[in-house]
Amino acid sequence: MPPSRTPDTKLSHTAAMILQAVDAGFIYGFSIMEMTGLPSGTVYPAMRRLERDELIASQWERQSIADAALRPPRKYYKLTAAGRVTLESSRKRYPLLERLIPTEEARQT
């Protein structure tokens, strides 16, 4: 299935927030919810669409790691190359995005 969005596609503010949250290190659904304050009915469908458009990719956590932490395994998300380019253009479109959800580097500086 080819991506239906090009890297310079204009994302909605919600999708851009989620993309920014993933880039900031909030890499599973519940942590993105907590960070953005968006409800589950918004976050998870938006993530499905971002994954469909190949802006993010998902990967299951190894079972051994989850077992060691005494919890079910999580599904982690990360930005793809196309997602990174789209996020860059979204940051220009939404200048407050980085202040709302600062990346780890920004938090350290």
Add this chain to the structure above:
Amino acid sequence: MKSPLETAACAVNVGILRAASLFVPAGQRMEWRSEWRGELWQARSQTSSRFSWAQECEIAGFCLGAFSDAFCLRRIDRHVSAVQASQSRSLPLRAFSVESAWQCLLFMVALAGASYGLARILPGVRAERSLPEVPVRSGLVLIENANNEDSPPTISSGQFEAWKERKQEFFDGFAFYRVTRERVNVGPVSQGWGVASASSNFFAMMGLPVRFRQTDASTDADLPRVVLSEDVWKREFGADPHVAGSVVRVGLRRATIAGVAPVSPWQLPGKVDAWLIEPDSREAEKGSGYVVAHLTPSGKSKMDAERIRITSYSPHRSPDDLLGIKINSATRGPWDAFLFAVLLAFLALPAITSISFGEESVSLHEVSWARRFFRAAFLVAKIALLLPLLHFASLDISYGFFPFNVNEALYIQLVVTFFGCLFGMSWVLNDQRRRCPVCLRRVAHPARVGQLSRTFLAWNGTEMMCMGGHTLLHVPSLPTSWFGSQRWMFLDPSWKFLFAGPVRD
């Protein structure tokens, strides 16, 4: 250790997720559940260990978001499937496409087969089909007082006895019945039935054979006999064919079930659930009731259409003006109801859709006679399959789900057949209009052409394409005098390069 409330809340959350997962495409369901289970664990781990309703509501709200996620996944999956289907349809080797004529016919055959199979399984339909209607004897009249139009029971048992004993010119037989409400005990259950106390010759005179008649002579011959109505037999005895011989209590008396009255088209006054056949010696105890009489040939000659006027002379009374109303024996069974509803639906069809195909061709291409024949045969086959499908489906719905009242079932069948035939025929005609005249596939990929604001300057409407590459169909959005009906444009082989498959003609 979790409290019972916490355990119940967890179960509710898991239930919500499981319910939502039913909307997720089957291939992704397991993985989706695993992800949400992990997320739910995460949500629960963030809450305090003490139970609170506010907290549980928040988690339930979180779980309800799973429905949006499931619907989203379903939409994505449907979109992917549609794209894949449109890609695979254009493959040249795919001769049996989703919209092909054969598949349409097979689908209808499968539906008709399923409705027929259901009719063979459902007990209500089986009972109805296994019991042919018995027409009542000809020359029967119901005698009632000429001054009472709402036909209350007006004939006293004394009058009946007098008529029976006297030699009659116009009648050769009388039967009497009187309907009362009685408590009837079937096993431990007591119910109120309409019980008709009838003279012993009632069924013989009506010409109606009692079904499942008791043949065992060992049962108590002194007990009065009860003949059940069709509805009661189905409702209270589960259409048990071995019901004869059972003993029920009617009012204060015990009675033996003698059989089941046949399904018959006549409608006598009074709602009767069972006939209590009385010995003739007890008839004098009765009050007013109804009298059914059979006309002699000379009586039939005096019959004026459906009625005969009768004057009864009694030794110590003034003459009574009576009316004999013919008991209609015309059958009104499921098959008649079906045919009548189909006729009505065909008459009403032009009100909901155009019955004309109204097609024109904008190219010089002529469709061969063989293809025209196959197209007409396809239309006839669809109609021929629709009718048995409707017949069995209407039987399934009316007698399978409402088997206890034959008359109500008949009306339900009438309504189901009428609307089924109306919308079924509408679908058949609309489907035929959208089939390529060359390969009988449904045209696809509708595209809007033109602008509504330019209706009178250029055509605007919808353009659809045959995926076999044979035709384009132009349907005007607003019929005009110069573009009133849909038009086919036949594509010559120069269009071939646009289609992945060869143009077949």
